[in-house]
Amino acid sequence: MPASLCGTWEILSNINLEGYMIALGIGLSTRKIALKLKQRKVIEQVRDKYVIKTLSTFRNYVFSFRMDEEFDEFTKGLDERHCKSVVTWEGNRMVCIQKGEKKNRGWAHWIEDDKLHLELYCEGQTCKQVFKRVA
Numbered sequence: 001m002p003a004s005l006c007g008t009w010e011i012l013s014n015i016n017l018e019g020y021m022i023a024l025g026i027g028l029s030t031r032k033i034a035l036k037l038k039q040r041k042v043i044e045q046v047r048d049k050y051v052i053k054t055l056s057t058f059r060n061y062v063f064s065f066r067m068d069e070e071f072d073e074f075t076k077g078l079d080e081r082h083c084k085s086v087v088t089w090e091g092n093r094m095v096c097i098q099k100g101e102k103k104n105r106g107w108a109h110w111i112e113d114d115k116l117h118l119e120l121y122c123e124g125q126t127c128k129q130v131f132k133r134v135a
């Protein structure tokens, strides 16, 4: 299995979150707040179950899944959509495809130089985030 993504991570850089949020149809007032947030990512694994938490002072987004098993995702507090999602390993990348109303939607997490990387994409927009480990 690839280097463990598990732990607590704090955001260092955030490129094109605005474009990604616009692609998701997130409104201006939420976007303005979201752009200023210090996001934290907490990734946990118990046996075959993963939990990914995106935490901030404004809102939290938490969901859990098993690898290779499609699940119903509701993006509560984000764009509030229902997706059929599946997470798989592609080499050292944890890759999620989110099938639903928005085309070409998903994300990928991987470790590079001891940092947690995340690409979030939706309908031609890509947001790139890098996190440093804090625990």
Ligand code: VLZ
Binding pocket: 021, 034, 037, 041, 052, 054, 055, 056, 058, 059, 060, 061, 077, 078, 107, 118, 120
């Ligand atoms: O990360 O989806 O770790 O699904 C919007 C921020 C985009 C709005 C962040 C502020 C989406 C609310 C992060 C903060 C909760 C995301 C995935 C991969 C987990």
